[in-house]
Amino acid sequence: MSDSVLSEERRNVLFKIVAYAVFISFAILTIFPLVWLFYSSFKPKLEILRHGLALPKNPTLQNYVRAWELGHLGEYAINSLIYTFFSTGGVIILSMMTSFAFAKLRIKYKITPILYNLFLGGLLITLHAILIPLFLFEIRIGLQDTYLGLILPYIAIGLPFAIYLGTEFIKGIPDAIIDSAKIDGASYLQVFLKIILPISKPIIVTLTILSVLGAWNEFLLAFILTSLKRSLPVGIYMFSGPLAIEYGLQFAALVIGLAPVLLFYALFSKQITRGLTVGAIKG
């Protein structure tokens, strides 16, 4: 009897060792590249070439100064902020309005299921399927390389999932609350602004996180649809080509690109984790 207890204990210890080994490996894979990138970005060129792993001996901010100027990173960061802010605002306002109509405005024409499924169909569409016509269309009407020319596609791509989450959420709000407000003389707009939106705060937080991360990190559309009004990821990618040997500048640019999201994650990791997985968990 004591023998089997012992072997079970041993097995548990073994399980724990394996468990720690797996998680420590994953943590190192995440932390090590970021830490290495961070301290390397302060190294002068010769130190990078000669001592790839060593900490900086004569730390310098020159890499950041030059990368910021040569790569126009400040300008691109502002562009990225504009794209992120307006596309997030657009997705939230439009999707909440649509979701409210789908969930609570039962009109006699039975068009809600058709429209709802039309939006859900967008979840099956990959970006590549719309890329070429969108690019040609934007060039023809002069929308290419404008702020609106990228914000509108970001909104359109965000809508299907936002409308799905929004509609499912608002359906759960009891009709009685809306009906009593209507009896008190409130208009539908007032019901939407004063009742639906405040109650929907959790779903709006989730949608904001999804949309902010999505727009801030998006690459392909920004790469194709802008030429001067580049976003930060596109700017950093373009920067990596002609200056590939200027490792210090590259490292500094990558840090500038990663820092905002890392900070965002440090502050809101719980909400971000929930937001990015909500589609699979709810489903």
Place this chain on the structure above:
Amino acid sequence: MNFTSEESKKVITYLLFVAPALVIYLLIIGYPIIKSLHLSLTDYNVYTNEAVWTGFKWYTKMFSQSEFWMALKNTMIVVVVSVFGQIPIGFVLAYILYRKLVRFREFFQGMVFLPITLSMVIVGILWLKMFSSVGAVTNLLRLIYNDPEYTIGMLSSKTWAMVPVAFALLWIYTGFYMVVFLANLQRINPSIIEAAMIDGASEVHIFLKVIIPSLSGVVVILTIFAIAGSLKGFDLIFALTGGGPSNYTEVLTLYMYRYAFTYFNYSFGSAISMVIVSMSIVLIILVRIIQRRLTGPKQV
């Protein structure tokens, strides 16, 4: 007709609330998807904006190209790595957290999940630098092999270049599956497990009879996510290998990008994008059918 009636107010509100989203959606997604199908069946001239009907010419050209089959093969490698790599490893990680086999669980979960929040292009460039001659990995291996001239050839090797790509994909996306599995494991009522233990069920028995069955639904959803995500993937491989050496790590999305935006053959590019969308839809339907066969007609 009374235009101020409650019903017409409701209809007008409905239209005003739905119209803006619908117009943007139809303009940016609806119209291009149909236009894409049209372009793929024509010879399109950008300068005259004329499209001459060609039928399935571009599709036959595509299927006769060895580049297409290479891209399809690499895309399937990505799908397989996602479905049979990320999902099982994600489950193992979730199970370790669920059974509290390690401490610092919040920290570990946070570190595994972190990569998915980052820009894939920046992550791709970072890994490229890590493996370059000044990179940390190269220098680490130089120390280990005691050879200051050592360089890593994997990313430029036709045989091995998909390995770092697959590795990066595992590192980035496994956290997503871990978090979803964990959320579902935590939904299992602990009293069911306790009852089974009182009845004398073994650890393995509980795992097979209680835990696994409760996760079948989520595995289907995750498989769909993995397939759809794999077919969409572009940024990471674009930044990490650009499809190279030659086209040995090219996936379908990069193949489409190359024809449309470096050779400016928009019709051929559209045909490729149509194949990507069809594959995505077919694979997702296939997963649903397999699921129905296995579990009977059940709503997920």
